[in-house]
Amino acid sequence: MTTFDPMQLANVGVRNLQPYQAGKPIEELERELGIRDIIKLASNENPLGLSSKVRAALQDTLAGLARYPDANGFYLKSKLAKKFALDTAQITLGNGSNDVLELIARTFVNAEHEVIYSQHAFVVYPLVTQAIGAKGVAVPARDYGHDLDAMLAAITAKTRMIFIANPNNPTGTFLTTEAIAAFLAKVPENVLIVLDEAYSEYVSEAERAPSFRWVQQYPNLVVSRTFSKAYGLAGLRAGYMVSHPAIADLMNRARQPFNMNSLSLRAAEVALDDDDYLQQSVAVNEAGMQQLVNFCEQHGLPYIPSRGNFLTIEVGENAGEIYQQLLHAGIIVRPVAGYELPRHLRVSIGLPEENEAFIQAMKEIIANLCKSSR
Ligand SMILES: Cc1ncc(COP(=O)(O)O)c(C=O)c1O
The missing domain is CATH 3.40.640.10 (Type I PLP-dependent aspartate aminotransferase-like (Major domain))
Incomplete structure (x- = not known):
């Protein structure tokens, strides 16, 4: 029988390393749930696409x-x-x-x-x-x-x-x-x-x-x-x-x-x-940030004021469940429990219609959670 054990050969630091958790790729969710038209707001990418x-x-x-x-x-x-x-x-x-x-x-x-x-x-x-x-x-x-x-x-x-x-x-x-x-x-x-x-x-x-x-x-x-x-x-x-x-x-x-x-x-x-593209990126981000901030304020959801192209929202103890329900609605956001933020979800700023889709999905999920907790 082989006694070959690469774990013993690996550098100590690497043995205990957890791999980097990237945002879920669109294709993966398509494969898993058999759904299309997925919106990814999970990796702080630029929603404008390539110039x-x-x-x-x-x-x-x-x-x-x-x-x-x-x-x-x-x-x-x-x-x-x-x-x-x-x-x-x-x-x-x-x-x-x-x-x-x-x-x-x-x-x-x-x-x-x-x-x-x-x-x-x-x-x-x-x-x-x-x-x-x-x-x-x-x-x-x-x-x-x-x-x-x-x-x-x-x-x-x-x-x-x-x-x-x-x-x-x-x-x-x-x-x-x-x-x-x-x-x-x-x-x-x-x-x-x-x-x-x-x-x-x-x-x-x-x-x-x-x-x-x-x-x-x-x-x-x-x-x-x-x-x-x-x-x-x-x-x-x-x-x-x-x-x-x-x-x-x-x-x-x-x-x-x-x-x-x-x-x-x-x-x-x-x-x-490409200064025009850069300016447009920043403008789309500012408008989208406002869209998400307005939603949070209207629904009493605490958020961490952000200077990036994402907003981290405190959705509460059901963060994992909300993440899953968003996936089923075709929207990928980022759980941040690994960052010691188990009550939050990070949402990248998308195009106005993508942000709106997230907001509508969240409204439904929140309403259902309220119903089921009654
Ligand atoms: C703070 C910070 N630094 C660095 C990076 C690395 O990005 P990239 O390797 O794509 O330049 C990221 C990516 O999300 C980031 O959030």
Whole structure:
């Protein structure tokens, strides 16, 4: 009999790892329930779909796909550098920002270190920390958001990295420029601060932190952004990190040589110039957010005020049941019990008619739950 046991061979951190739980794909629900016309409001994607400019650029790129992509992403880095007044040597490209978030941890953190993040913060931070075998320190949230004072107090001699999501997913909570600036000034230089700004484009320019400028001032600060949300390229996988050039140089050594493909590189270049699409994304999001907020207020449902492209609603102890009933109504939202929010559901902002379909389904579900509890 074989005694082969891969579990014993695996790295300790990986043995206890729970895989990332993605939003349920539309095709999966179609297969499971045999229903069509499903509305997915589960993964904070852009409801506008691909812009026509990106679609055309992708078509043009097809002919070159037998060749490897540009491993250094010259054109995309140049465009990013020009748009945000950066040096190309500060930029690390990634297969989505997830890739660079993992890369920065793999480059700097080992099993001896501690990594700080907030309770209810994006799940990838504990996942990468655990995979490395480092000690994760989850700091209790304040009003569902990052408690920066408590995070500062959690720094020890072993702390190597602090993750901060602004706005945060799945809570949508937001830290002001002043709050982050005060925090940065107090973190020791041997602790890297990862500021994850995946939802930055949904924040008004007046309120958006000057994070890329801060990178000049604080060499231990790195900032990640993505093309998956407001730029509408989630399926292509495109993201980047802005850092001190020496940090980018180290990450460049540890990354996969072709971590962005030819299609995602080209799509991101075009998307970056497509201001009309970006503005429309933000406008659709603001209107949809208002639609959902109005519904919550009319029905006395508490929600966490959100600065992202999603709203996390406290539906109560029946959250799991409501999620299931929404699935049967053809609407996929996101349970967030894994984020220590068992009474909430996270709903991505969709097109007006998609939001309306969610609202109508919720009204019915709530009415039925009230009836059955009588
Ligand atoms: C806070 C935050 N950071 C990073 C990501 C990663 O996105 P991507 O890898 O698509 O860039 C997400 C995705 O949902 C997110 O919510």
